[in-house]
Amino acid sequence: MTKKSSIILPSTSISRRSALKGIAAAGTFAAAPGFVRYAQAQSSAPIKIGFQAHKTGIGAAYGRWYERTTTAAVKAINAAGGINGRPIEIITEDDGTDPKRGAEVVAKLATQHQCDVVYGTLFSHVVVASAPVAGELKIPYFVVSEGYHVASGKLNRYCFQPGITDVRSQVTAMAPWVSGNLGKKVTMIFPDYAFGHDHRDYFTPAIKAAGGEVIAQIPIPPTESSFTKYFPQIPAETEVLYHVMVGPAVLTFVKELGEFYGSNKPQLFGFIDSLEAVDINSPGLEFLDGSHFWEGCPRYTQANDSEAMKAYRAAVGIDDNGAAVGDPKDVSTAAHMFGCWETLYVIKQAMEAAGYQGPADRAKLVEATEAIQGFEEGPEHPQGDKVFDGKLHQVYGHQNISKVEGGKLKVVHRTEIKDGMYEAEGDYTQQAL
Amino acid sequence: MGFGPHLLLATLEGLVTAAVLALTALGLSLVFGVMRIVNVAHGEFFMLGAVIAWGVASMVTGNPALGFVAALVVSPLVVGAVAFLSERLVLRRLDYNPESTIVATIGLLYLIQQAALTFYGPEARPVEAPFNLRIQFPWFGYSGYKLFVIIAAIVLLTIVWVVLTRTRIGLIMRATQIDREMARAFAIPVERVYAGVFALGAMLAAIAAVLIVPIQQAHYLMGLDPLLLSFIVVIIGGLGSLRGTLVAALIIGVSDGIIAMFFSPTLAKMIATAAVALVLVFRPQGLFGTASR
Structure with missing residues (x-):
């Protein structure tokens, strides 16, 4: 074989x-x-x-x-x-x-x-x-x-x-409305890192250009979980409290602000970043009724x-x-x-x-x-x-400014695109690819 | 605002911190004192307590006080059960070896944290305070609930104190702490005492968390801060010394409130950490600790 x-x-x-x-x-x-x-x-x-x-x-x-x-x-x-x-x-x-x-x-x-x-x-x-x-x-x-x-x-x-x-454009667009409708003397509370610093650095000149003034700036470390201790730094003559907070402690921030002020509060203007993913009707947030927020896109149906x-x-x-x-x-x-x-x-x-x-x-x-x-x-x-x-x-x-009314956010002002334009500081097209 | 009211507010804030810290750190100190192990997952038991409190409170409808009381009962029990199980399944099998238990509790930390992220989610969720009382001082308003937290913590700490010093269970625990071998010789079931103490330590953290959760929200990463502060307190007070833990919690809490308000919160943390370093250098056994034999 x-x-x-x-x-x-x-x-x-x-x-x-x-x-x-x-x-x-x-x-x-x-x-x-x-x-x-x-x-x-x-x-x-x-x-x-x-x-x-x-x-x-x-x-x-x-x-x-x-x-x-x-x-x-x-x-x-x-x-x-x-x-x-x-x-x-x-x-x-x-x-x-x-x-x-x-x-x-x-x-x-x-x-x-x-x-x-x-x-x-x-x-x-x-x-x-x-x-x-x-x-x-x-x-x-x-x-x-x-x-x-x-x-x-x-x-x-x-x-x-x-x-x-970007933040610079957002705050530039909204400052005139804040100054014209809420008050001229503004105290800012912001997280003490780049995002908060953008707010501090660009809102301050923007409100000045709109005839207002930032009278105090209160930076808060991003890991902070309790805020009452910062509130005595808010000057008594404050007309508008500008707040932008991020992270899981934001609810505490608003609640403690409510306890501190009661009904005798300044106008509040905040970035919704403070309350993203948080129900505006959570216990303790009643204090926000009547206050204003920036919203990139409205949360509630308009x-x-x-x-x-x-x-x-x-x-x-x-x-x-x-x-x-x-x-x-x-x-x-x-x-x-x-x-x-x-x-x-x-x-x-x-x-x-x-x-x-x-x-x-x-x-x-x-x-x-x-x-x-x-x-x-x-x-x-x-x-x-x-x-x-x-x-x-x-x-x-366009940016939206919304008011808290009856447990919802209602857009009360929408900025024009030109309101938020600023002079460019760079040109990426000059860089090599 | 004048200096007086400013100081009052700072002290109140500091006392709230101290109250919650004392309860949390006491749990850590107890576990170390009796079992001679460092429980790195202690902060996660705190977090678990808060998360379960949210779960219980959101299931109970009606008056928020009902939900809060239910949480105050259920949450420590569940957390105690989890701690008991992890002691049986993990720590005992490692024979309470100090190095291995540190690594094992680090593992436990991640397990609990990721389980919370998976089943509870990434949001910070609030529990409604049992009552809504706002105390208006002439200069500022203050939360009535925060004052309640201070009082509740004092009551709870007194109960723990009495249990440890005046009861048979406390006697057994102290005996085990002082000399494990001798306790065993006197027919004390040392391993059962260990399991009980580990569960009790976790329950104290859970109670602290239930108290704090109407002030701060339940969040899956909330365990880190209490863990670090508890370590600071326990080291300054002396590992295993209950009196030391209470005094250190008061010092750290109140000084944190005052320094943070008059200077900066970062400075407060720096001073607390520097104090730990100084204590470790000059009095390694802690303010009230006894030198190891």
């Missing part, structure tokens, strides 16, 4: 073993992730957007809603054909609202997950720590933060904030909401009170999270304008984003129309 076989199979033929080796090698090559992605890049491989999310740490309440908004926006974009016909795939990494981890997450999303862009950061200290990594790895970094860091010109050409107005706004709220899953549909206690971060929705549509718009194919086209994507002039109000930008400054990589929109 053996002899017969050897006659039939020539000795030079491929042995079974080497044949298997060859097949295995070919299989490995075909199955290699790089190979498959390359083969499909022209057609249907997903666009990978790395989402730097505050899933844990002090930003966790924001992170949860940023994630829900992101999921809703991606669903809508993919249902309508994705970006250039390619679906979006979101790859989420938790940064623990921690600057050091934030920088690591950007690197991981860029190198390990091979994301096309990174997106979604909120807390300004995380943005500032992560931005240099994005610049080094030359990966476009779209933040949804409202801090005055991108627009300051101090980050790099790969950082953008195209979905939400009488004049556009169709686009209604569609956006339904898609994200929030009810008339800005809480999750089905769970009235799960209050959203409505004033900020619209920025995620709008930023994802900006990424789509810029990628389509750049004819974006893959990471090799990142520089083209940066230039295409810089070429954008503004956005029309509509389903992609439900918060309203906006102007985009390609040199500063920053967007400017």
